[in-house]
Amino acid sequence: MSGPTRPTTPPDDQRDASATWWADRWQAVLASAGPADARRVQRGQAVARRGGVDDLDVRPGRITGRVAEDRVSPYRVQLSWPVPDEDAWSAAVVALAAEVRSTAALLDGRLPQDAEDVLADVGVRLVPAPGDLQRTCTCTERTQWCRHVAAVHTAAGMAFARDPFLLLLLRGRTRDELLRALRAERGDAPVTGADLDLSHGLYAARADIDAVVLSPHPVDDPGALLLHLGDPPGVDDPWPVVKLIERAAETAWRLAAGDGAEAADEELLLAELRAHRVGTAESLATALGRDVEDVRAQLDGLFEVGTVLRTGSGARTRYRAP
Structure with a gap:
């Protein structure tokens, strides 16, 4: 037998508020389209929410995507925003390193809201002003806010809600590059076993193991320790490993919570x-050997919470994982 387990889940707004805030700041740029383009913007937002944007790609200085709209040749959209120069980013690292709260949040795997003002003061803005983005589309509409541009802009905001550090990438720095620069500026040494606090909870128990009361709770960033320790040997880019850790931690927590x-x-x-x-639903049910109606219900539930995208209706409904 094991001791009692009492999982506690923090409110969703506490866990996701920062990411949602950055996404909302990005989406607010759509308001600059003005009344003349408002209808196009609304149509583009609807297209994005139906999963109509394919191959969304965020890179330094640009975002690209394709909008099919049942066409053989999809419309190609690009949003461009020149990245800050090296001097600006050097100043940004110094400014962030001087802000203990911002640095702590970044090292903990969060992009804090107050980083916007800190970075903007040295010329590195993370959210564009209305005139910053250059928007191009292969359609024939003579406006920079066609529905296809609005769709890709909206899809990008949805991506930022899942990972606000993509905004940093758009501005020319990966999350890992910024963290390395911050550690170098602050002179932080990698964490070692001697630095870990093992003086509480399970490690301080002196009774029988069955008497230990477990009260697990999800952490804000499961990959933070890996980033604190530095790159694993032979790994040039730790980000895919971090993503695997995050998915494993999410699944482990849901199992612990009784799901x-x-x-x-x-x-x-x-x-x-x-x-x-x-x-x-039919193809996935066949591949998994499960009941098709159960699979369809689960896919629709995942769509409702934004985990998967859905297009079409009835038997022609298709699902895609972003």
Whole structure:
């Protein structure tokens, strides 16, 4: 037997407020389209929410995507924003390193809201002003705010809600590059085993193991320790490893919270959908050997919380994992 388990889940707004705030700041740029383009913007937002943007790609200085709209040749959209120069980024690192709270949040894997003002003061803005973005589309509409541009802009905001550090990438720095620069500026040494605090909880227990009361709770950033320790040997880019850690931690927490078989089934379903890239409830049910109605219900539930995208209706409904 084991000791009692009392998982506690923090409110969603506490866990996701920062990411949502950055996404909202990005989406607010759409208001600059003005009344003349308001209808196009609304149509583009609807297209994005239906999963109509493919191949969204965020890179330093540009965002690209394709909007099909049932066409054989999709419209190609690019949002361009010149990245700050090296001097500006050097000043940004110094400014951030001087702000203990901002640095702590970044090292903990969060992009704090107050970083916007700190960075803007040295010429590195993370959210564009209305005239900053150059917008191009291969459609024939003579406006910079066609529905396809609005769709890609909206899809980018949805991506920023999932990972606000993509805003840093757009401005010319990956999360890992910024963290390395901050550590170098502050003279921080990598964390070692001697630095870990093991003086509480389970490690301080002196009774029988069955008497230990477990009160697990999800952490803000499961990959933070890996980033604190530095790059693993032979790994040039730790970000894919961090993502795997985050997914493993999410699944582990849901299992601990009692979701058990449902969480495991969902993970298998998402893995199969990613392997297919695009799939129907029927094709995924066949691949997994599960009841098609159960799979469809689970996919629709994942769509409602934004985990998967959905297009079409009825038997032609298709799902895609972003």
